[in-house]
Amino acid sequence: MDAFFAAVEVLVDPSLAGKPVIVGGAGPRGVVASCSYEARSYGVHSAMPSVRARRLCPEAVFVPGRYDLYQEHSRRLHAVLTSFTPLVEGISLDEAFLDVTGGRRLWGEGPAIAAAIRARVLAETGLACSVGVAPSKFLAKLASEAAKPRAGPPGSGPTAGLGVKVVAPGEELAFLHPLPVGALWGVGPATRRRLDRFGIKTVGDLAAMPLATVTGALGEAQGRHLHALAWARDGRAVEPDRAAKSVGHEETYATDHHSLAPLRDEVLRLSDAVANRLRESGVAGRTITLKVRFASFETITRSRTVPRPVDAGPAVARVAMELLEAVDPSPGVRLLGVSVSNLGPRPGEQLRLGEGDREGGEREPAVARAVDEVRRRFGDKAVGPATLLRGDGLAVKRRGDQQWGPETGTGRS
DNA sequence: TCTGGGGTCCTAGGACCC
DNA sequence: TCTGGGGTCCTAGGACCC
Numbered sequence: 001m002d003a004f005f006a007a008v009e010v011l012v013d014p015s016l017a018g019k020p021v022i023v024g025g026a027g028p029r030g031v032v033a034s035c036s037y038e039a040r041s042y043g044v045h046s047a048m049p050s051v052r053a054r055r056l057c058p059e060a061v062f063v064p065g066r067y068d069l070y071q072e073h074s075r076r077l078h079a080v081l082t083s084f085t086p087l088v089e090g091i092s093l094d095e096a097f098l099d100v101t102g103g104r105r106l107w108g109e110g111p112a113i114a115a116a117i118r119a120r121v122l123a124e125t126g127l128a129c130s131v132g133v134a135p136s137k138f139l140a141k142l143a144s145e146a147a148k149p150r151a152g153p154p155g156s157g158p159t160a161g162l163g164v165k166v167v168a169p170g171e172e173l174a175f176l177h178p179l180p181v182g183a184l185w186g187v188g189p190a191t192r193r194r195l196d197r198f199g200i201k202t203v204g205d206l207a208a209m210p211l212a213t214v215t216g217a218l219g220e221a222q223g224r225h226l227h228a229l230a231w232a233r234d235g236r237a238v239e240p241d242r243a244a245k246s247v248g249h250e251e252t253y254a255t256d257h258h259s260l261a262p263l264r265d266e267v268l269r270l271s272d273a274v275a276n277r278l279r280e281s282g283v284a285g286r287t288i289t290l291k292v293r294f295a296s297f298e299t300i301t302r303s304r305t306v307p308r309p310v311d312a313g314p315a316v317a318r319v320a321m322e323l324l325e326a327v328d329p330s331p332g333v334r335l336l337g338v339s340v341s342n343l344g345p346r347p348g349e350q351l352r353l354g355e356g357d358r359e360g361g362e363r364e365p366a367v368a369r370a371v372d373e374v375r376r377r378f379g380d381k382a383v384g385p386a387t388l389l390r391g392d393g394l395a396v397k398r399r400g401d402q403q404w405g406p407e408t409g410t411g412r413s
Numbered sequence: 414t415c416t417g418g419g420g421t422c423c424t425a426g427g428a429c430c431c
Numbered sequence: 432t433c434t435g436g437g438g439t440c441c442t443a444g445g446a447c448c449c
Contacts, residue, residue, distance in 0.1 A: 004449095024417075031417050033449090046449080052414045067419090092420090092449045186422095188447050221423065222446090250418060287441085297416070303442060337418085421448080430438080 001077065002128045002149055004094035005034035008073050009063050011126050018157060019061055024050055026062040029252050029334075033065050037158035040151035070094075076125045084117060089238045097137050099238035114164040134167040136234040138185050139176070143167045145183070146175075172232035177204030184229050186222070194218060206230040244281065248289070248339025249273045256295050256332035260324065263336060267324050270338040271317035275310075278340060284309035284347055285340035288316055290323040295332030302326065309344055316340060 001007065005023040010016045020039035024032040030050035042057035054060065074093040081088045084107065087099035100113045107113045110133040121129050132143025147165035149158035167175045181203055182192050194217055200206050206214065207230035215223030228234065249270045257263050267290070278284055288310070289303040302323040310316055320338045327333075 029415090029417080031415095033417075047417080049414055049416055052416095055414085065418090095449070186447065190446060219424080245421070246419095248419075252417060289442095299444085301443060305441060335417090339420090419449085421446105423446085424444085426442090428439100428441080430440105431436100 001094035002130060003034055003036055003040075004073075004127070005065060005070055006036040006039070006063075007127050008070055009066075010036065011073075012069070016061060016063075020044070020057050020059065021063060022050070022053055022057075022060045023063050023065050024053075026050055026054075026064070027254055029254065035060075037149060037151050038156070040158075041154050041156055073125055073127065077121060077127070077129075080120050080124050081117070083120075084113060087238045087240055089240055089242065097140065097238045111164060111166050114166070118163055130161055131164045132167070133164065135169050135172070136232070137236050137238065138229055138234045139167050139172060139232060141185060142176070142179065142183060173207075176230070176232055177202060177207060179203045181206050184226060186226060186229075191218060191222070191226075203230050243343070244283070245343060246339050246341035247274055247277050247281070247283075247285070247343070248291075248337055249277075250291060250335060250337025250339075252293070252335045253333075256334050258330055258332055260327075260329055263324060263327075263329060263333060264321065266336050267320045267338060268313075268317050270336065271320050272313035274338050274340055275313040275316050278311040278343075279346070282346050283343045284311035284345070285343045286310070287340065287342040288319040288323070289337075289339045289341065290320050290327075291335070291337035291339070292324075292327055292333055293335035295334055297334075299335075300327075305342060309342075309347055310340070311346055 006021045009021055009023060016036075018038065019036070020042065021036040022032055022039050022044060023034045024030050028051065032044060032046055032048045032050060032053050034046060035044050035053070039053070039057055039060055042060075044053045044056055044060070050062070054062075070093050074090075077094070078088065078090060078096070081096055081098060085098050085100050085103050087102075089097040091097065098117075100107070100110060103113060104110075107116060114131040114133050118129060118131055121127065128149075130144050130147035130149075132140040132145070132147055134140040134143050143165040147162045149161040152159050179202060181187050181195055181200055184203060184206075187195070195206065198209065198213070198217060200209065206226065209227070211224070211227050214227045217223065218226065251266065251270065257266075286307070286309050287303055287305045289301050291299065291301050293299045304319050304323060306319060310319075316338065
């Protein structure tokens with residue numbers, strides 16, 4: 001989507017149209033989350049401190065983020081996309097990969113599908129988007145960047161982009177190699193600095209470098225990955241319905257805290273908010289992480305893994321509070337965060353055995369569907385034949401296992 | 414200029430197990 | 432007395448993305 005949050009704000013308040021709109025925190029520690037092309041024409045961009053954005057563009061209209069609103073429009077967008085193919089992988093509220101390989105008979109080739117998607121998204125959400133069409137995910141992503149509108153001279157609106165950019169098979173390297181290395185997904189400031197020492201400026205420079213030199217500079221995994229991308233090799237599939245791996249909340253305070261007392265209240269609030277979202281998603285987690293950012297911007301995390309998954313505010317808070325007690329706040333704490341990971345099914349919602357689900361018997365269809373759903377959301381390892389769960393949440397080992405859990409005195413299987 | 418909030422993935426070391 | 436090699440799980444930090 002083009003300037004998504006800002007575009008939604010303009011959509012619900014048309015008086016903002018044509019103005020420099022900045023979505024983000026207006027306070028002393030706020031940053032720009034999104035901004036209209038009019039704001040960009042002054043050099044404002046995402047992640048820029050709001051103080052600086054205001055200096056660059058004093059007449060900008062600042063709007064605090066309304067994430068529920070963006071989520072609602074994101075759902076509408078998603079509905080349009082899934083009407084073209086079920087293979088939609090959302091990667092944020094405003095961006096998704098679609099595998100349209102199977103839809104060509106119905107919709108035509110990639111470029112035609114892309115044009116149809118743009119028209120339908122505009123018609124049904126009132127918002128503009130840019131589409132990249134390519135044989136792989138990361139090329140499609142780069143192509144969509146190339147299709148976007150551009151900011152014009154200060155004070156002006158955007159100059160129109162292509163809307164749809166196609167990188168056809170055979171054209172990959174011609175498109176890719178002139179781009180700056182930083183355009184590659186996974187090359188941020190740190191990696192760019194390292195590559196800069198080798199004189200690498202463009203993707204083509206990186207491709208021309210021997211693989212061994214790249215892995216020497218960036219490490220085995222990242223080196224191989226980026227070198228492959230530089231040659232347009234990207235075999236990753238579009239994966240719909242990826243399950244979340246963590247849920248967290250964090251907050252930066254307008255002024256630093258130097259004692260634990262107020263931070264304890266914050267931990268309670270954050271833990272509660274996180275637990276609410278866990279329950280909304282029907283998941284629970286075993287690892288609780290506390291994040292602390294000091295006045296110096298030094299950031300630490302402290303985590304603990306508990307034996308049973310938790311999804312209740314007090315349970316999350318109990319662990320987070322213990323972690324907090326070991327922190328010395330005297331240098332000044334500017335941010336606190338609580339997150340829960342190691343997610344799995346919610347306790348109490350574990351599978352019950354149906355009547356037919358005895359050894360040698362048929363599995364009830366409902367159980368089978370539930371098993372499939374758990375596998376889909378939590379991966380194959382989440383469901384094994386060896387461990388079942390009783391209604392009281394205690395693990396029951398099956399006959400034939402190497403050992404019996406201490407709580408399975410009855411030997412029920 | 415002074416750095417948000419939501420996430421994902423990777424690395425490295427240590428404990429522990431067989 | 433000092434020592435392998437395979438593996439899992441946990442913790443902490445860092446890079447990166449939108």
